[in-house]
Amino acid sequence: MAQQKRSDLTFNISKFDNFGAWYEEILQLAEVVDKRTTMKGVYVMPPYGCFMHNATMRAVEDAWVEQDIMHANFPTLIPETLLSAESGHFAGFVPEVFWVTKGGNSDLNPKLALRPTSETIIYSTFANWVQSHRDLPLKVQQTCQVFRCETKDTSPLIRSREILWNEAHCAHATAEESAEQCRGYWVGYKHVFEDILNVTGLYIRRPLWDTFPGADYTDVLDIILPNGKVMQSASTHFLGQGFANLFGVKFSDTEQTPADKQKELIAAQKAAKKAKQQEKKQKKGDKKEGESEPAPAEEEKQEPTEEVVIDHRKAAWMSCAGISTRCVASVICVHGDDNGLVLPTAAAPFQIIIIPILRGKADQDKPVIEFSQTVQQILKKAGIRVRIDDGPGKPGPKFFHWEMKGVPCRIEIGQRDMSQNSVCCVFRDQTKDDKFNIPIADEAGSNAGFIGRIREEFARFDERLHKKAIEFQTSHIEKFLEKEQKGETVTIDEIRKTLGLDTYNPTDKNADKYPRFDLSKPTVFRVPFISVGHDGKEPEAILRAATGLEIRGYDPNEALPAEGVKCIVTGQQATRYVYCARAM
Ligand code: PR8
Structure with a gap:
């Protein structure tokens, strides 16, 4: 994306008076999304926005790994034959499916769908992976793209046609375990939204007429946007046994050897044959005296050629969870203000921007720049994401620029700060009246106190964002x-x-x-x-x-x-x- 000139970077649109314009403008200006594609609902994500998205997805992935939901990877293209195996669920998605009908110049048969979600491909694979109760629970996640031909107005991050998301899918042996997993999904999602992104919303269950296709129930997080409307920001679905029955995700819950299984199968077939013969005899016995034998029905005449197979296996209980770029959208919408983005520390590409206050005199500026670089190194070593803006230009426009980008903390370093071996901090949600100084080292030369204080201030800042988000929700x-x-x-x-x-x-x-x-x-x-x-x-x-x-x-x-x-x-x-x- 072409670098924008600083002079273009004054942002001042009222988030509450003109939310639509505010949102579109800040995404482009802060380089979260580049909308300049020619396709409806498809966007470029520049590095700044991509960092935010990846940071949230990583938080989700980690929450799932904590619950033993492990990474896996499934194909993007799904044959139509597989999709049509499942009617209820897929029918719900048919109007939104993008089809791939050609491979080079040849027609594809069957044609391939760009997955609108991955239930069909994942559960047909689960059928291969699950044999006995020892294979359960089976829990996977993937962070990937899915495609939905959204017909409503599209909007970057909020309603796109190529959706960047994380999906989790689990199979359990019992309904109780599956329901427990659904509660587990919300432990993970709540942690991501409330503790990491510092936003909040309504954790609710959809009415039955509005559940996910194929689900018994659907739970969602609805976040109130600055225009008063709500956005579904994550969802989990208790799928019952419907998918498992369709795709054959079944398990035996006994410790049988293959030989035992074979014996059981033969015995079951014999029993079924015997039962049928007895039924026939019974019918003959019921025949009144003098009545002639009725002609056997067509199917009765034929000896059954198929072996009777009794399936003793049980269907697994399935559940799934999905979360997308709407995470980043909610961060932007909930925390942003009339000056631009306000990013929680976990999602911010740069948590601190250091701005040396330069006078335009090389001999005076050089030591300030060097001191700023030293501070940057100290922070970097501690794992803090920090950038230094020592380029040309006055401090004022630099302040506005990084404010617009939502950097949580600005560190200003001038001659006086340098002489006191300290830095001057101001947080994104506060004004210059709230500035405070922190020494970068103690008397023994240790930076531990400095780093500790920065981390404390990060936590306070994140807490303030969370509190404000809760207040906004409560008041609406x-x-x-x-x-x-x-x-x-x-x-x-x-x-x-x-x-x-x-x-x-x-x-x-x-x-x-x-x-x-x-x-x-x-x-x-x-x-x-x-x-x-x-x-x-x-x-x-x-x-x-x-x-x-x-x-x-x-x-x-x-x-x-x-x-x-x-x-x-x-x-x-x-x-x-x-x-x-x-x-x-
Ligand atoms: C499932 N199957 O599919 P879900 N743009 C951005 N985000 C979106 C869009 C879109 N067009 N559509 C939905 N989302 C289940 C769960 C596997 C994973 C986001 O569920 O259809 C919404 O936040 O409810 C939604 O809650 C989430 O994806 C999951 O989509």
């Missing part, structure tokens, strides 16, 4: 707790009022169907609802038509609504509290 969710305590019923009209829909009348046909969210008010609502089963779909449609909000899900661990708590749509007894929001 209305749970109607007071009403609930008073035993009052929540109404659709109240939500319409909060959203300004009661007075909104878009007469201009170009106007939005719904007004923009007033961000000083909640944009996500937790309300009592009749059902999260398929029968809830119709009432949801009513809610959606009246408010523009969809039901995103519910907290499966939350206490159920008490007797008498009424559904916001039907007025009947509610069975769940659900979260309603507008999706991005």
Whole structure:
């Protein structure tokens, strides 16, 4: 990507007033994504953005390795024959599949799909790998690209057609173990989002009408964006035994030798034959006296040619989890401000930028640059990612540039700092009034205190980001707790009022169907609802038509609504509290 000139780098768009423009602009300017491709939904990721993505994927990979979910690699191209073996799941993806139909000049038969996700290829492989209960659990992950021909508006990192992601897939012997794995996925994801990226969101279960194709249930993390809408930032799926039955991921749970297995099979075949003969005899016996023998049905006439095989094996229980570039998108959206990116220390390509304050006089500047380089070496040795900006130009534009890039900490080094053997630090979320100095060595010449203090300040900075993210989320969710305590019923009209829909009348046909969210008010609502089963779909449609909000899900661990708590749509007894929001 062509280097941008410093003079082009003034960024000042209000994140909350103009989120769409802010997002697009900062991605390009900070070199997170280069949108200048000619293909819809396909982007270049320059080194700065790629570092952030790789750092988050590494954190996910490490969390999985911790849970014995090991790396593996599966093909990108999947034959149509394999895909059509699975109807329910794949049918859900058909409209989004990119097909490869030619190899050179020859037509491919079968044609090949660019994987929209990897269940089919992974589970057909699992069928080869799983024989006995000793092969379970089987747990794999891969960080790769999948392809979905998204028809909605595409947006870098958020909705791309070539999706960079990490997927985990596990097979277990029992439903309980598989469900436990699903909880384990969230231990990993929570760690990545809350502890590493310092963002937060709603951890909820999707209603049944909105589960992943082929899943029994789907759990997601929905993050509230600066425009008040929500973005699904990760998901896990409890797949039950459907996939295992289809692809033959089956195991025997006894310690049989092959000879035992053979004996058992022969015995089973004999027993089946005997049973059939007895059935025939029985039928003859049932025949009334004088009745002539009925002509045998066509299939009865033929001796069975196939051997009867009794499959004593059990189907495994499958689950999967997926997380994508939306991680980086959530970091950018949640922490960024009107001056640009604000990056948590774990995701920042450079955690510290050192800016020597130069006077333009070579003899005075040289020692300051050398001292800055010494500081850089000390930090580097301690494993801190640090860069020095000693290029031409005044400090002011350099400050703006690195602020826009979201570098967590700026170290300024001038003559005075150098003479005191210290550096001046300012963190990205603070102002110049919060600057503070740290000596780089103690009296004995050790840098341990300096490094220790920098690490402490990193942790404080990350904590401040997390706290701010939690506050933003809390202030944008209305749970109607007071009403609930008073035993009052929540109404659709109240939500319409909060959203300004009661007075909104878009007469201009170009106007939005719904007004923009007033961000000083909640944009996500937790309300009592009749059902999260398929029968809830119709009432949801009513809610959606009246408010523009969809039901995103519910907290499966939350206490159920008490007797008498009424559904916001039907007025009947509610069975769940659900979260309603507008999706991005
Ligand atoms: C699965 N199978 O496929 P999922 N651009 C960026 N991120 C996206 C996009 C997109 N177009 N579409 C989805 N995501 C399962 C789990 C293997 C892995 C992100 O699940 O379809 C979303 O954050 O729910 C989504 O939660 C995650 O990928 C997994 O996709």
